[in-house]
Amino acid sequence: MIKIEHLIKNYGTNCAVDDISFEVEEGEIVGFLGPNGAGKSTTMNILTGYLSSTSGKACIAGIDILKNPIGAKKMIGYLPEQPPLYLDMTVEEYLNFAYDLKCCKLDRRTHLDKICETVKIKEVYHKVIRTLSKGYRQRVGIAQALIGNPKVIIFDEPTVGLDPKQIIEIRNLIRGLGKAHTVILSTHILQEVQAVCDRIVIINKGKIVANEKTENISNIMTSNRRFNVKIAGPQKDVLAMLRALSGVSYAESLAERDGDAYTYMVETDFGVDIRKKLFYALAERGWPMIGMEALGMSLEDIFISVVDQSEESKTTRIVPQAKGRKRNQASAPEQEVGAALFADAQKKRAESALSDTDEEDED
Amino acid sequence: MFAIYRKEMRSYFINPIGYVYLGIFLVFSALLCCYTTLISASYSTTTYFFYLIMSFIILVPILTMRLFAEERKLRTEQMLLTAPVSITGMVLGKYFAALTMFVSGVLVSCVNLIPLYVIAAKETSSSSLVHIGPATGQIVGSLVAVIMIGAALIAIGTLISALTENQLSAAVITIGVIAAMILLNVLNQITDSSGQPLIGVYAVRFVIDWISVMSRYTMFANGLFDYSALLYYVSLAFVFLFLTVRVYEKRRWG
Numbered sequence: 001m002i003k004i005e006h007l008i009k010n011y012g013t014n015c016a017v018d019d020i021s022f023e024v025e026e027g028e029i030v031g032f033l034g035p036n037g038a039g040k041s042t043t044m045n046i047l048t049g050y051l052s053s054t055s056g057k058a059c060i061a062g063i064d065i066l067k068n069p070i071g072a073k074k075m076i077g078y079l080p081e082q083p084p085l086y087l088d089m090t091v092e093e094y095l096n097f098a099y100d101l102k103c104c105k106l107d108r109r110t111h112l113d114k115i116c117e118t119v120k121i122k123e124v125y126h127k128v129i130r131t132l133s134k135g136y137r138q139r140v141g142i143a144q145a146l147i148g149n150p151k152v153i154i155f156d157e158p159t160v161g162l163d164p165k166q167i168i169e170i171r172n173l174i175r176g177l178g179k180a181h182t183v184i185l186s187t188h189i190l191q192e193v194q195a196v197c198d199r200i201v202i203i204n205k206g207k208i209v210a211n212e213k214t215e216n217i218s219n220i221m222t223s224n225r226r227f228n229v230k231i232a233g234p235q236k237d238v239l240a241m242l243r244a245l246s247g248v249s250y251a252e253s254l255a256e257r258d259g260d261a262y263t264y265m266v267e268t269d270f271g272v273d274i275r276k277k278l279f280y281a282l283a284e285r286g287w288p289m290i291g292m293e294a295l296g297m298s299l300e301d302i303f304i305s306v307v308d309q310s311e312e313s314k315t316t317r318i319v320p321q322a323k324g325r326k327r328n329q330a331s332a333p334e335q336e337v338g339a340a341l342f343a344d345a346q347k348k349r350a351e352s353a354l355s356d357t358d359e360e361d362e363d
Numbered sequence: 364m365f366a367i368y369r370k371e372m373r374s375y376f377i378n379p380i381g382y383v384y385l386g387i388f389l390v391f392s393a394l395l396c397c398y399t400t401l402i403s404a405s406y407s408t409t410t411y412f413f414y415l416i417m418s419f420i421i422l423v424p425i426l427t428m429r430l431f432a433e434e435r436k437l438r439t440e441q442m443l444l445t446a447p448v449s450i451t452g453m454v455l456g457k458y459f460a461a462l463t464m465f466v467s468g469v470l471v472s473c474v475n476l477i478p479l480y481v482i483a484a485k486e487t488s489s490s491s492l493v494h495i496g497p498a499t500g501q502i503v504g505s506l507v508a509v510i511m512i513g514a515a516l517i518a519i520g521t522l523i524s525a526l527t528e529n530q531l532s533a534a535v536i537t538i539g540v541i542a543a544m545i546l547l548n549v550l551n552q553i554t555d556s557s558g559q560p561l562i563g564v565y566a567v568r569f570v571i572d573w574i575s576v577m578s579r580y581t582m583f584a585n586g587l588f589d590y591s592a593l594l595y596y597v598s599l600a601f602v603f604l605f606l607t608v609r610v611y612e613k614r615r616w617g
Contacts, residue, residue, distance in 0.1 A: 011617065048445040052615045073447040084442035086370075088377045100366030101446045144442070 001026040001182040002047065002152060007056035009042050009206075016042040017053070018206035024199075026151075029178040031193030031214070032186035034203040035307060040186040041081055043203070044156050047184070048078040060152055074102070077150035077181075081157050083141025087130040091121060091140055094129060095147065104148040111147070119143045119173060135166040142173070153177060155185045159192060171196050190303055204307045217302060225268050226295035228254070229278070232261040233287030239264065245281060247272035261290045364448060367456030371430070375464055384425045388468040391418055396475035406479060406497045409584045412505040415472075416580065419516055420545060424537035426461045427520025431607075432533045450611045458521050458604055465513045469506065476502065501586040508583040511596035512576055516541050518603035525607045548575035 002024040009017040017039045024030050032040050045051040047058050049069045058065045065072040086094055095112050104111065116122045119139045124132055129140060138158065145153055155174065159167045174196050177183055187193060193200050193214065200217055202210040231238050235253055242251040242264055249269045256263035268274050275292070282289050375381030392415055399410040434440040443453050476497065483496025520537045527533040551568050553561040562568050572578045579596075582589035 050441055050444050050615070051617075070447045070449060073445060076445065078441075078445045080438065080441045080445075082438045082441075084437075084439040086374070086439055087437070088374065093373070097366060097370050098442070098446075100369065101443070101448060103366075103447060 003059040005057040008054045010054045029183040029197045031197035031200045038203045039206040075151045077145035077153045079141045079145040079155045098144045098147045102148040152182045227266045228293040230263045230291040247274045364452035364456040371460030392472040420542045423516045424534040428530045428534040430457045431525040432530045454607045461517050504583045504588045515596040515599035518600040522603045522607045525610045544576045548578040
């Protein structure tokens with residue numbers, strides 16, 4: 001449905017988008033993720049025809065946005081970062097204007113009614129936009145994007161500045177839209193993409209650093225690589241033992257204390273399950289394990305590591321980010337194995353989530 | 364294009380700006396008509412139209428300042444530029460909305476001239492051989508010229524509004540440019556004590572005359588319908604609208 005090929009956008013000498021290529025299938029919800037200034041908005045602005053690319057191609061349903069801008073724009077509903085609202089109009093006037101502007105052919109009354117119902121702005125329909133709260137303004141912006149039933153809907157940070165309840169509502173709304181429309185969503189809120197999107201594209205400094213199905217990323221996140229283990233025993237000895245255990249890439253003692261038991265954070269190499277081994281090792285020494293909790297890896301960790309890695313080197317690897325902590329250098333090669341998940345995104349997408357897990361186990 | 368035209372027309376009347384413009388224009392033109400014709404006991408409308416054009420220095424920027432500057436500031440232009448409308452359509456929609464306001468003001472202000480005809484009708488009944496009253500042909504010619512000058516000046520204001528992000532700076536720059544275009548030929552008329560023109564070089568005088576909007580208006584004031592001047596005003600409007608479209612094209616590639 002959306003096809004971007006080798007897109008480049010330069011602002012003078014500053015390269016905002018640097019050779020981006022990706023595709024979005026029909027009915028897919030894609031999350032566009034990246035730090036501020038990564039080129040998300042620029043890419044979206046090019047897709048919607050607001051900006052022109054320096055080189056490269058952007059097609060909406062096979063129509064090149066540069067060659068036939070009006071044809072392509074008819075397929076797109078766009079909510080920019082700042083909703084383009086005329087503050088002195090009422091919601092009714094505004095939506096009617098958007099309807100006229102998009103040369104919409106659907107029945108005006110029923111179409112606008114339906115949209116207002118979907119985004120829940122019926123109660124403010126006759127109010128002047130200036131008097132509306134941020135949440136309502138955002139929803140009016142979304143309503144505007146939905147007019148004309150466009151095939152592709154593009155949201156640039158749709159939940160910024162909303163309260164948690166509104167955020168959940170808007171996310172549900174977007175998920176609902178994904179059934180009938182193709183949606184691209186940009187955000188720097190990670191839970192958002194996790195909750196809403198089928199696929200995540202991470203972009204940093206104008207380059208795509210990861211392009212992966214959300215479920216694959218979730219697999220990585222839930223693969224047990226980090227544990228909090230509560231062990232009763234001499235703190236120093238236990239820590240030394242943990243660090244000596246094969247498969248452990250990193251261990252530290254946390255401040256938490258429960259009687260004579262201390263809590264330790266253990267991080268393992270990629271694809272290694274140390275739980276049984278750890279149990280037997282502790283049993284051998286007579287240090288009872290009071291508790292064990294898998295921490296998983298948060299999307300934040302993935303995001304930060306992917307972004308950091310892309311800045312350090314061209315190859316993308318997933319490394320759980322232990323902020324400010326010293327890292328066990330010896331484990332670096334093994335970490336790269338896991339990194340293949342992201343680096344080789346194209347290949348991975350073809351494989352099921354199950355085979356991913358199998359592969360990890362074999363490693 | 365029609366959606367944008369309608370939206371602009373509506374916004375002139377949602378905001379006070381449309382009323383302010385029409386109010387100032389009608390009050391000013393009525394007073395002007397009083398002073399130049401009724402009070403000075405004259406049927407000649409030459410001075411009336413001359414000063415009416417002068418008033419455009421202030422009035423045209425009121426119409427044009429917000430056209431693009433406001434959209435840019437509020438980021439609403441993003442909606443227009445991502446909608447299935449060409450840039451030319453957007454510019455023309457806005458331009459014609461401003462032009463409609465302007466033309467309706469000028470047409471309504473024609474009621475100012477009714478008293479002249481009423482008085483003339485009374486006077487004609489006593490002496491029938493000589494034409495007494497305002498020269499209708501000259502008035503119509505002047506009206507057409509006034510509207511065409513307005514059309515050219517609004518195009519200039521449109522371009523300036525597209526170049527700025529702030530309504531106020533758009534207004535100030537537009538006032539400056541229009542004032543220059545209208546008043547420039549006054550320089551040619553200034554003479555020193557010996558009666559010699561202040562600007563002696565013919566080439567400079569020629570250029571000033573060429574740029575000045577007013578120098579072309581004198582024909583109309585004298586009752587001659589000057590097609591070449593009309594062509595000049597139309598071309599001026601066309602060039603500045605074209606430049607406005609280019610400004611937006613260029614910004615996209617920026």
